[in-house]
Amino acid sequence: xxxxxxxxxxxxxxxxxxxxxxxxxxxxxxxxxxxxxxxxxxxxxxxxxxxxxxxxxxxxxxxxxxxxxxxxxxxxxxxxxxxxxxxxxxxxxxxxxxxxxxxxxxxxxxxxxxxxxxxxxxxxxxxxxxxxxxxxxxxxxxxxxxxxxxxxxxxxxxxxxxxxxxxxxxxxxxxxxxxxxxxxxxxxxxxxxxxxxxxxxxxxxxxxxxxxxxxxxxxxxxxxxxxxxxxxxxxxxxxxxxxxxxxxxxxxxxxxxxxxxxxxxxxxxxxxxxxxxxxxxxxxxxxxxxxxxxxxxxxxxxxxxxxxxxxxxxxxxxxxxxxxxxxxxxxxxxxxxxxxxxxxxxxxxxxxxxxxxxxxxxxxxxxxxxxxxxxxxxxxxxxxxxxxxxxxxxxxxxxxxxxxxxxxxxxxxxxxxxxxxxxxxxxxxxxxxxxxxxxxxxxxxxxxxxxxxxxxxxxxxxxxxxxxxxxxxxxxxxxx
Amino acid sequence: xxxxxxxxxxxxxxxxxxxxxxxxxxxxxxxxxxxxxxxxxxxxxxxxxxxxxxxxxxxxxxxxxxxxxxxxxxxxxxxxxxxxxxxxxxxxxxxxxxxxxxxxxxxxxxxxxxxxxxxxxxxxxxxxxxxxxxxxxxxxxxxxxxxxxxxxxxxxxxxxxxxxxxxxxxxxxxxxxxxxxxxxxxxxxxxxxxxxxxxxxxxxxxxxxxxxxxxxxxxxxxxxxxxxxxxxxxxxxxxxxxxxxxxxxxxxxxxxxxxxxxxxxxxxxxxxxxxxxxxxxxxxxxxxxxxxxxxxxxxxxxxxxxxxxxxxxxxxxxxxxxxxxxxxxxxxxxxxxxxxxxxxxxxxxxxxxxxxxxxxxxxxxxxxxxxxxxxxxxxxxxxxxxxxxxxxxxxxxxxxxxxxxxxxxxxxxxxxxxxxxxxxxxxxxxxxxxxxxxxxxxxxxxxxxxxxxxxxxxxxxxxxxxxxxxxxxxxxxxxx
Numbered sequence: 001x002x003x004x005x006x007x008x009x010x011x012x013x014x015x016x017x018x019x020x021x022x023x024x025x026x027x028x029x030x031x032x033x034x035x036x037x038x039x040x041x042x043x044x045x046x047x048x049x050x051x052x053x054x055x056x057x058x059x060x061x062x063x064x065x066x067x068x069x070x071x072x073x074x075x076x077x078x079x080x081x082x083x084x085x086x087x088x089x090x091x092x093x094x095x096x097x098x099x100x101x102x103x104x105x106x107x108x109x110x111x112x113x114x115x116x117x118x119x120x121x122x123x124x125x126x127x128x129x130x131x132x133x134x135x136x137x138x139x140x141x142x143x144x145x146x147x148x149x150x151x152x153x154x155x156x157x158x159x160x161x162x163x164x165x166x167x168x169x170x171x172x173x174x175x176x177x178x179x180x181x182x183x184x185x186x187x188x189x190x191x192x193x194x195x196x197x198x199x200x201x202x203x204x205x206x207x208x209x210x211x212x213x214x215x216x217x218x219x220x221x222x223x224x225x226x227x228x229x230x231x232x233x234x235x236x237x238x239x240x241x242x243x244x245x246x247x248x249x250x251x252x253x254x255x256x257x258x259x260x261x262x263x264x265x266x267x268x269x270x271x272x273x274x275x276x277x278x279x280x281x282x283x284x285x286x287x288x289x290x291x292x293x294x295x296x297x298x299x300x301x302x303x304x305x306x307x308x309x310x311x312x313x314x315x316x317x318x319x320x321x322x323x324x325x326x327x328x329x330x331x332x333x334x335x336x337x338x339x340x341x342x343x344x345x346x347x348x349x350x351x352x353x354x355x356x357x358x359x360x361x362x363x364x365x366x367x368x369x370x371x372x373x374x375x376x377x378x379x380x381x382x383x384x385x386x387x388x389x390x391x392x393x394x395x396x397x398x399x400x401x402x403x404x405x406x407x408x409x410x411x412x413x414x415x416x417x418x419x420x421x422x423x424x425x426x427x428x429x430x431x432x433x434x435x436x437x438x439x440x441x442x443x444x445x446x447x448x449x450x451x452x453x454x455x456x457x458x459x460x461x462x463x464x465x466x467x468x469x470x471x472x473x474x475x476x477x478x479x480x
Numbered sequence: 481x482x483x484x485x486x487x488x489x490x491x492x493x494x495x496x497x498x499x500x501x502x503x504x505x506x507x508x509x510x511x512x513x514x515x516x517x518x519x520x521x522x523x524x525x526x527x528x529x530x531x532x533x534x535x536x537x538x539x540x541x542x543x544x545x546x547x548x549x550x551x552x553x554x555x556x557x558x559x560x561x562x563x564x565x566x567x568x569x570x571x572x573x574x575x576x577x578x579x580x581x582x583x584x585x586x587x588x589x590x591x592x593x594x595x596x597x598x599x600x601x602x603x604x605x606x607x608x609x610x611x612x613x614x615x616x617x618x619x620x621x622x623x624x625x626x627x628x629x630x631x632x633x634x635x636x637x638x639x640x641x642x643x644x645x646x647x648x649x650x651x652x653x654x655x656x657x658x659x660x661x662x663x664x665x666x667x668x669x670x671x672x673x674x675x676x677x678x679x680x681x682x683x684x685x686x687x688x689x690x691x692x693x694x695x696x697x698x699x700x701x702x703x704x705x706x707x708x709x710x711x712x713x714x715x716x717x718x719x720x721x722x723x724x725x726x727x728x729x730x731x732x733x734x735x736x737x738x739x740x741x742x743x744x745x746x747x748x749x750x751x752x753x754x755x756x757x758x759x760x761x762x763x764x765x766x767x768x769x770x771x772x773x774x775x776x777x778x779x780x781x782x783x784x785x786x787x788x789x790x791x792x793x794x795x796x797x798x799x800x801x802x803x804x805x806x807x808x809x810x811x812x813x814x815x816x817x818x819x820x821x822x823x824x825x826x827x828x829x830x831x832x833x834x835x836x837x838x839x840x841x842x843x844x845x846x847x848x849x850x851x852x853x854x855x856x857x858x859x860x861x862x863x864x865x866x867x868x869x870x871x872x873x874x875x876x877x878x879x880x881x882x883x884x885x886x887x888x889x890x891x892x893x894x895x896x897x898x899x900x901x902x903x904x905x906x907x908x909x910x911x912x913x914x915x916x917x918x919x920x921x922x923x924x925x926x927x928x929x930x931x932x933x934x935x936x937x938x939x940x941x942x943x944x945x946x947x948x949x950x951x952x953x954x955x956x957x958x959x960x
Contacts, residue, residue: 037545065517094571095621141575
């Protein structure tokens with residue numbers, strides 16, 4: 001029976017334990033908010049990134065790699081951007097025994113590293129759209145409580161795609177493509193999410209508008225796991241990124257960015273987990289099937305041989321399989337692999353050898369089935385599909401059961417009594433009313449549903465703060 | 481005809497041009513010694529790294545990822561190491577608007593980041609050997625002239641393997657394994673190299689001994705492209721990395737490291753290149769075969785169709801192929817792909833369609849052959865093997881023709897008149913004599929040949945400085 005008691009009631013502790021015990025990260029590195037990636041955690045993350053690279057390739061983004069250090073002079077070219085990041089950058093002031101002439105910052109994100117180069121690279125309309133990305137380490141001096149994978153001072157696996165376009169419409173097309181890429185990725189991770197258009201006061205510093213993708217974590221708080229920004233020409237003007245149009249005149253490019261990070265892994269761990277630990281989607285599990293032999297003394301060798309045959313057959317079929325030959329009790333191994341979230345466990349005992357059967361235990365539902373030996377590969381593949389489907393459905397139910405639509409502030413407060421999930425409230429669109437609701441609810445406005453067709457308030461509904469006609473549905477939540 | 485005039489006579493200029501024009505790096509990033517990786521360059525480098533990952537997997541090294549920032553307190557635990565690196569680290573002194581309590585350095589290499597964690601991870605002999613690696617960005621405030629890929633302040637693709645062992649013998653076995661890994665990698669890159677044991681005064685700071693792998697560049701200077709260090713227990717004592725032996729007593733581990741970087745790419749570009757640009761080994765070429773259609777006006781469509789069929793067939797065979805349909809003259813395309821080092825070019829004209837033939841042009845020898853259409857895949861694969869063989873042989877000849885054995889300082893000076901290559905001289909083994917020779921020759925001692933059997937001076941030979949019996953053969957060169 002799947003239990004999710006500690007998982008939801010004591011999520012923070014559960015999460016920290018799983019991260020440590022499953023070998024994802026070591027949090028004991030002697031710099032606050034910076035963690036060491038352990039082999040198993042890094043493998044999962046790289047499997048996630050494999051899908052990102054594939055999607056980037058499919059959509060014609062080119063991979064680049066920029067330096068991690070940015071001169072103060074470049075960093076300070078776009079006013080809103082500085083204002084947004086200045087308080088949280090790390091400063092390199094000395095090298096060797098000398099002070100630097102121009103101080104350097106560690107990139108908190110790469111706009112200000114990239115865009116003076118874009119100005120050199122982009123010349124004409126034929127260069128557009130221009131689409132690049134990188135996956136790199138970035139640094140933010142977070143003053144809030146840090147948490148591994150979720151709020152860190154070193155984001156080790158920061159994905160950032162940067163694009164430039166001839167006009168606003170083409171930039172808008174890019175945002176649509178980003179959403180499609182993001183959706184493809186979420187399907188591979190079996191994650192259900194919502195997209196919101198951030199309110200003006202919570203946009204990315206320097207953006208014209210910002211979209212955010214959120215999931216609801218086991219404790220009911222939301223986690224932003226992806227962002228897409230349309231910068232319009234804001235940065236292009238600051239960094240002088242001009243292109244020649246077909247008619248020979250020049251104009252600034254329109255730009256967008258798309259960002260993700262190891263928060264994707266945090267979401268995978270959190271959303272699919274249960275009290276026994278992680279449940280990895282087979283798509284990204286470093287080990288998709290683990291074989292645990294359960295030998296009886298006199299029949300040890302035939303069980304091992306049978307196990308090795310199964311291993312070989314699965315490997316040949318392209319399945320990531322591991323045969324656990326450690327000298328430990330089977331129960332200990334079950335516990336270990338359940339914690340690590342291996343999607344399918346195969347148990348092999350003497351009776352299986354006799355009957356030519358195989359026992360498949362699925363991690364998500366904690367159920368076992370016995371199959372015939374000759375069905376092995378087909379059944380395992382079916383099971384993978386089934387697990388993906390189940391994980392997604394469960395995640396989707398979880399998400400939907402945590403979104404509540406209300407009409408008044410009182411209802412909203414009531415809906416927030418357990419401090420969980422997302423509350424949707426009609427809103428007039430005024431910043432003052434939005435901020436007032438944030439204050440009253442002790443929650444953050446995620447924004448309005450996106451695309452905006454979904455954001456319209458129902459006919460006749462009113463802003464609960466000012467009483468005027470509501471224009472939008474606004475989403476509120478306690479956020480990470 | 482292959483020409484290597486500018487390549488060898490004006491290497492520095494040739495190298496900078498190729499890097500820029502072939503789309504490897506952009507050197508215009510506004511921080512000295514830090515460059516932007518362009519898509520093509522990054523792809524080649526990642527193909528090189530694919531082999532590194534494979535070798536690491538094969539030899540049981542686990543991939544990890546450590547933070548890039550190291551607290552001053554950790555950095556300052558091993559005295560020789562500090563002395564060696566202190567003058568070239570970047571210091572992070574502030575975050576946001578505040579000074580940091582403990583200053584941080586940007587890792588110049590990761591010993592001091594990793595080893596306090598090793599002390600937590602390694603408990604008993606059962607944990608040994610312990611083998612991890614990472615490929616990361618590291619930072620060194622180089623005061624010498626910087627050069628892309630060769631001498632940079634941000635090493636973007638620094639490979640470092642770190643191992644811990646029960647005793648000196650096992651650490652020595654690791655060094656042997658490193659040499660084998662390195663040799664496998666060099667075969668994939670068709671690079672000929674030598675290994676030298678560094679003199680005491682040029683060891684890695686904190687090492688018991690250091691090995692270096694060198695190639696001879698087109699201008700005759702040597703480039704170090706790999707290093708292996710045996711640390712003995714030096715770092716283990718500074719970082720308190722103890723393990724419990726089988727008999728219950730405790731001892732410090734023995735450690736080794738193995739390092740490489742984007743200098744591998746520098747070597748590939750330099751050593752295989754010619755006056756037309758790069759010549760990539762097919763093993764790592766992002767595009768192994770480029771197809772350039774040469775249509776005549778009236779037969780355009782049938783040529784394109786034929787080209788597409790060839791493309792499809794090669795792709796299906798697992799060959800990385802690109803069909804160049806840009807609206808440019810064939811001659812312009814030839815020039816472009818030669819510069820970029822694509823190993824095989826296929827030219828397709830109307831006569832090829834008629835005769836069912838294909839013209840293969842190999843980049844290394846600049847020769848063409850005409851083959852039958854049905855031999856395509858086999859012949860291309862053969863050609864790849866042939867190219868690898870030829871590139872290696874040429875590189876090996878180049879290397880060997882640049883190593884001169886002499887007996888006296890006068891001969892050595894004469895051999896160095898052209899300031900090219902490696903000179904081997906008998907040496908008594910005394911530091912003072914070694915340093916004297918460095919001074920007289922205006923060259924650096926690379927060390928003595930490794931393994932040490934190869935380092936013995938011939939019976940009766942004498943150190944040209946002090947006249948005593950020579951113990952070793954010492955190698956000198958102008959180095960990068």
